[in-house]
Amino acid sequence: MAEKILEVKNLVISFKTDHGILHAVRDVSFDLEKGETLCIVGESGSGKSVTNKAIMGILASNAIVEGGQIIYRGEDLLQVAEEEFHKIRGHRIGMIFQDPLSSLNPIMRIGKQITEATLVNGDKLKRMFEDIISDDLIAYKNAVARGELKAEKVIQAAEAANIDALNKNSAENADKKGVKAECKARLKAAKKEAAEIRKVTKAETEPLRLKLEETKKAAKVKVAEYKAKVLADYKKEVASANGDKEAIAAAKKKKTDNLRITKMEAKRRALEIMKEVGIPEPEKRFRQYPFEFSGGMRQRIVIAIALTETPEILICDEPTTALDVTIQGQILELIKRLKKDRDMSVIFITHDLGVVANMADRVAVMYAGKIVEYGTSRDIFFEPKHPYTWALLASIPDVDSKERLDAIPGTPPNMIYPPKGDAFAPRSKYAMEVDFLEEPPFFKVSDTHYAATWLLHPDAPQVEMPKIVSERIKNNLAEQGEKGGSENE
């Protein structure tokens, strides 16, 4: 079995909104193996984007991570401090967003946007200094952040309890003033407790802070030494060049290369990457603005920006939804090729099953903040087990037939009031009584294939998948058979 590169365990994320707590992700677990493509399929609002934003550490400020772990290289990304995340975000995990127009800055030239990251990280002295102090800095910041997190959690818990109490109050029309006073008192107590926690943290982290100061001093000395050495080397070389202009130029270049990445160097790298992602005439394009590009080209630029560093994991959040079929094909081919060339793992979010079939090694189907079924793409497309997967497969118009579509009745649930039991039960015609009462666990279908539906319970009645799906699967398999046959001939 391949190496697991990323592991998401029991992730729970909620959002504070004006209407109450929105439960966006409810207990999601999956893992990503090295070199594979994992497709996450689901409707809008099923929590697929939120999960991936959590991996990137770019959740909105009203998000609450209520539990779970995202383990990358033995580290829990949810516990990592912002300082340390700078080293991961973009460098190790890259992301491509859905709308290529709104993810580019409209008043900045393309070239500047691509080289921005390279130049920001280009000061080698600064990088060196940061590298030396990073361990201590991270230890210190982590300790502080953990304390802060604890304090915040206390306040958040109090706020959540208040919202619940107020909602309850309005429903029962009980004594309003009393409840409000109670809420105020609760919040005050929580704030006091938080202050206490902060004090304790400060005391605890004091030795770490002192250590950090010391390392900083040492680091400054080291960096100064390095700089002096580089300059001394340069002077020596200039002296030994005896007025040879070429030698002096070479020495100068060596000096700047040792100290920082110049704009020229950054541009050279950017042009290389632009060529790699298939942008014709990169020199000319380098100086243009985003509005001068077509949708497909813009998406290529976004991919190029993600690739200026060498990420191990590339998260693609519906990169082709805003594009036409032909351009979509081009972008999918590009992502596939880059994945192969650069040996990346890809998490691909989409709601188009055709794209899934094209890209995926494994598929996770999400509904209402949960993964309802996951397996290899063969498992999902040829032996689907969950009624939602059946419904998805049945509801896409087929090129080969004109029979009536099996539409999914109703709309996705409002996640402020997540349904009890199986979230899909109200829209499913296979729902049983137990579906409305209890949440189904994952049932194992095969080693790679799991589905969360009570239909797989040994006591459940035997249910066949809808006819339209089984026929399509038969047709698809037959198509493959024909193709294989003709190849053999």
Next chain:
Amino acid sequence: MNNEEKEFVAASEESLHERIDDDHEDKTTKDVVDIDVSEEEKHYRIHPLLKRRPELIGSDVLLSVRHLKQFFFFGSKINNMKLKAVSNVSFDVYKGECFGIVGESGCGKTTTGRSIIKLYDITSGSVYYRGYRISAGSRWNKKEIKWKTIRWKQKVKELKADEKARIEAIPQDDPNREAKVAEIKNEIKLEIERGDIALKQIVDTQRAKIRQINFDNKHTPKRLMSEIQMIFQDPVDSLDPRMTVEDIIQEGLKIQGFKDKKENHKKVVEMLEKVGLVEEHSSRYPHEFSGGQRQRIGIARALVMNPKLLICDEPISALDVSIRAQVINLLNDLKEEMGLTIMFIAHDLSVVKYFCDRIAVMYFGKLVELTTSDELFKYPLHPYTKSLLSAIPKPNPLTEKERVRMVYKPNEVHDYSTDKPELHEIYPGHFVYCNEKEKEEYIEYVKTHVK
């Protein structure tokens, strides 16, 4: 536009200008006044002088688009530019069918739909509904006058030069010189006079046409127009957030002069139930609905006018997967129930294939292929259609991973340097945009492959 596309457009440009004006020759509209006014015309309150194509009235052709051009002009006075969103598109839509238009974004499919219902003033060409012209543009006629005049002036100059040369050619000592000079002068004079008369005729007919076009655009019968309705792409932007659902649906009725409030409310409720909503929804505002429901409101707004032709501009591309099938099924049901003719504009080929009887493929403002949907998928002829079809992702991991996408490069595939392309009928009902040489190739291909 990148270079390839520019070349594609430029290569096929000239043939456009040389096209024959097949606006059906003026059965001088004034005669029509004496003919009995039919029931239909009375019902639709059609102006007797409105231009019509008699052979289409009462026939199967519901909508006929002839040489439709829609240009957009922008830029300053010095640096003025034009965008040819639609150039020279002609097609017929038959009663009861579902006609699909596909193409990439920016190919002019939406503009075509919008031009038909007069959301834009069309630049050139005509749109006939039930045989009556509902919209027309006069740019081509104006250009015709301009160019013919310029050419004739050049011709006159040439003639004058010719005259001078011929007079000089006569030797000075010729005894009959004066007679000869007079003869030549007379000859040229006559020719110029003849040409002037011909030009005047052309200018007069074109001016008459322009007058007719302006007249038609002014007197478009409202009742006829209200039979064509449109469903828009974005269910969020196309509904006024400050109007209740009832007001939104009623608006068209009010404009058409239905003032009875009770009657209107009844119609609104009936429509809401038809599209799967309930009466309580009528007093709510659009933001209270989900995307699928909003699209249903958009459909109800179009259907309350009791349309015969429904133009659907990407009605499902903004919707979620699970909602799409619902809307497709709804449109299918309504089509049968109300006997609608549907023009379906989309870029998702599998949906178009599922929904439509005939499909037109557009590429940069031109119609490149037009045929029945089954045939288009079985025997695509134009290379652009082939590349489009090869790009459809199918939900089948076994074949999908091996799918090879074909790339369409106009200037490599076509050679339009000498022979200009036009829309040709390869075999009955299958039109392809090609030149004579390609036409023969296609016919050959069809003979060998199609049974």
